[in-house]
Amino acid sequence: MPDWLLYTGSRRPHDGVDRLPPPPPWRAFDGGPVLPVPPGPSGNAHQATTYRPSDDAVQQVNAALYLRRPLLVTGPPGTGKSTLAYAVAHELGLGPVLHWPITSRTTLRDGLYQYDPLTRLYAAGRENAPTDEDIGRYIRLGPLGTALLPHRRPRVLLVDEIDKSDIDLPNDLLTIFEKGEYEIPELTRRADPAAEVMTADGPRVAVTGGGVRCRAFPLVVLTSNGEREFPPAFLRRCVSVELRQPAGEAELSAIVREHLGPLADQSDDLVRRFFERSSSGTLATDQLLNAVYLCRHADTDDRRALADRIMPYLTGPIDDD
Ligand SMILES: Nc1ncnc2c1ncn2[C@@H]1O[C@H](COP(=O)(O)OP(=O)(O)OP(=O)(O)O)[C@@H](O)[C@H]1O
Ligand SMILES: [Mg+2]
Numbered sequence: 001m002p003d004w005l006l007y008t009g010s011r012r013p014h015d016g017v018d019r020l021p022p023p024p025p026w027r028a029f030d031g032g033p034v035l036p037v038p039p040g041p042s043g044n045a046h047q048a049t050t051y052r053p054s055d056d057a058v059q060q061v062n063a064a065l066y067l068r069r070p071l072l073v074t075g076p077p078g079t080g081k082s083t084l085a086y087a088v089a090h091e092l093g094l095g096p097v098l099h100w101p102i103t104s105r106t107t108l109r110d111g112l113y114q115y116d117p118l119t120r121l122y123a124a125g126r127e128n129a130p131t132d133e134d135i136g137r138y139i140r141l142g143p144l145g146t147a148l149l150p151h152r153r154p155r156v157l158l159v160d161e162i163d164k165s166d167i168d169l170p171n172d173l174l175t176i177f178e179k180g181e182y183e184i185p186e187l188t189r190r191a192d193p194a195a196e197v198m199t200a201d202g203p204r205v206a207v208t209g210g211g212v213r214c215r216a217f218p219l220v221v222l223t224s225n226g227e228r229e230f231p232p233a234f235l236r237r238c239v240s241v242e243l244r245q246p247a248g249e250a251e252l253s254a255i256v257r258e259h260l261g262p263l264a265d266q267s268d269d270l271v272r273r274f275f276e277r278s279s280s281g282t283l284a285t286d287q288l289l290n291a292v293y294l295c296r297h298a299d300t301d302d303r304r305a306l307a308d309r310i311m312p313y314l315t316g317p318i319d320d321d
Helices: 045-050 057-069 082-094 108-113 117-127 143-147 169-179 232-236 249-264 268-278 285-297 303-310
Strands: 072-074 098-101 113-115 139-141 158-161 182-185 195-197 206-207 211-213 218-223 241-242
Touching: 045 082, 045 249, 057 072, 057 082, 057 117, 057 218, 057 241, 082 158, 082 218, 098 143, 108 113, 108 143, 108 169, 108 285, 143 158, 169 182, 169 206, 169 232, 249 268, 249 285, 268 285, 285 303
Parallel strands: 072 218, 072 241, 098 158, 158 218
Antiparallel strands: 113 139, 182 211, 195 206
């Protein structure tokens, strides 16, 4: 394994990220005061500890970490795009993954922060309302807003299914990632813009001057199923990797064994069947995992028929049963 790789895909936690060199001068950020990364597991424990990345994915994750650039992960369903974020956070000890699922209604503001004026109004109208109002109690940073806090080590932000977004979101995101900072106008409009705001997954943090500026640029994993082409300006600012289905039976068998341990014994016939079928249409790795698990427990003479029912084509020929 080349020395420069901090994330190696070993699935064993280590502190290799401490060897991350300073950023290129055009990607240096100096936000503060510095915050520790909240402790805790990355989330999705089983997925994070069983993931076997391709060599190309390992290399591009490291490129994104070194260059402080978002990582755009594309590929067919079930090739492990989302899981990659959890696997990196687990191995490098980068704390809980900040998960931001994207839909056509998601806006940049949803990811940055939410402000709840109604509760604030209600609280202000109550008898004995505090006069020294604590506006930070009504502002909660979202996954993106939290990832850009001035953490000592990069947080992992999973922007999941960016291709489902409204047309403007990718460019809005790029602007934020270029600057590494954002403002909270509800704070900057006040005479005293300092506040202690809530975050997506940790204790409240002090925001001075009404804005947030990052320190260690987060590892941003943007996943896409390819439902959308991204503009060149977007692609230029990302490191990209395309994930594929495992190329051979040995690789796929290793993934099955990683997930199922001894339950994967004698599953070669199903792995072979998966490959036979995937030459005619799209199948996903976790369909095979389900088939192996079920065939191990089901009392049937016709494993192949059962497996075929559990592995219907996602796109391609319609099964004729
Ligand atoms: N290389 C791999 N090693 C181990 N497990 C894998 C690998 N690739 C996929 N899997 C497993 O397949 C399942 C699907 O992975 P995941 O949800 O990350 O895929 P995805 O590409 O994000 O799919 P979608 O496009 O549907 O969101 C998970 O259970 C994951 O653990
Ligand atoms: Mg996914």
